Amino acid sequence: MIEYELVGNDLGEVRFAISPLNELVLSLRTLRDPGRFPLQLPWLRTTEPARAALRLDLLRALTNDALWTPDFLTPRPYTPLGRIEDEFAALTGTPGAVVRADLAEIHPAGLPPVLRGRPDRVLARVLSALREYWEACFEPYWQRMRTVLEADVVYRGRVTAQSGLAAMFADIDPQVRLEESVVTVRLRSDLSYRCSTAGRGLTLVPSLFSRRASVPISADEPPHIMYPARGLGTLWQTETTTPPNALVGLIGRVRARLMSLLETPTSSTELAVRLGVTPTAVNQHLRALRAAGLLLSARHGRSVLYRRSDLGDRLVRGAGPQGAVNSSSPILTTTAPRP
Known part of the structure; x- marks a missing residue:
């Protein structure tokens, strides 16, 4: 010991x-x-x-x-x-x-x-x-x-x-x-x-x-x-999220998927990889969700991490159950700058 x-x-x-x-x-x-x-x-x-x-x-x-x-x-x-x-x-x-x-x-x-x-x-x-x-x-x-x-x-x-x-x-x-x-x-x-x-x-x-x-x-x-x-467990996996229909109808499918993923802090780069879209597109949605009070952000070093706010948690929970399908296919094609 x-x-x-x-x-x-x-x-x-x-x-x-x-x-x-x-x-x-x-x-x-x-x-x-x-x-x-x-x-x-x-x-x-x-x-x-x-x-x-x-x-x-x-x-x-x-x-x-x-x-x-x-x-x-x-x-x-x-x-x-x-x-x-x-x-x-x-x-x-x-x-x-x-x-x-x-x-x-x-x-x-x-x-x-x-x-x-x-x-x-x-x-x-x-x-x-x-x-x-x-x-x-x-x-x-x-x-x-x-x-x-x-x-x-x-x-x-x-x-x-x-x-x-x-x-x-x-x-x-x-x-x-x-x-x-x-x-x-x-x-x-x-x-x-x-x-x-x-x-x-x-x-x-x-x-x-x-x-x-x-x-x-x-x-x-x-x-x-x-x-x-x-x-x-999610490091090398893509993730296809099926958000509740009520949430999709309210804020759109892409933003609903983002809200479903953001239970834990995640960067826009990681979200883009997991959802198979560009970081630019993800950032636009993140800014809109944060402006609506549904997300919080915190800077750590050179990265900005996002997660759901209390209001966002209530919105996701109130929209009903959701399903998620995790693919075990590794996504190892990202290119990173030298740290």
Whole structure:
């Protein structure tokens, strides 16, 4: 069990951050054991041809059978929305002793041949392989991934505002609790330590490649908890929504479909992909619905996320039952700008 003791003002130092590097490294778990990540199988199938040209032996060696990853490759993010180039640049200065120790932590019986050698050369090989992996398998799809992560952060903020910090911690994972001023994370492994967050704070990092809450292997690492993000089930799916006829008659079919989808915060880009229309068209409808008081919007980083207002919720519920058909066909053709 891991215990993070929040001291004094550190109760106000709990913050959220999104890290493309963390997602990139945690996704290596899917290469080692795809069966544990069924919701990512559409992405794995689509990126399989691109992965064939990568250094898979090196990438797979960065995890072990317990799906641990080296701490130096999943550092605590220090900005709410990290950029992959900045995160790669920060890794280039990792001391050789840290590289050697962190790799030994996940391979205590001995390093795989691909990870042996001078630490500086090993680090260079690792970063080169990760850059190639990012460009081939992540960069084209990062905007969609990031939207789901941002929506999770907005949701957690709303839970905190409405129900308090303890309720928010309990909601991110059944094994996470805040009792008085101590955050506990119960793990399935024997890993155990207790440390104070004084002067360092505690960062919460949503992830699309975590099945449960996880923490750094070493107590010396800055305190942070990675946890599974909400909405992963819809990440690689198109969605055809059949809204209530009464709602269609009132505001039109496209806007009725949007209202049906916006129970949770979502960006216009994600809505366009799920509905198969252009972002421009979606934005026009979103502006009209927001002007009518049916939607709320919140900015997170460079994205604006929309969700139904209380009035919008009452309108959708009052229109009667609705049906929804979810297609499992992955939509992996979006092109994202460099984060």
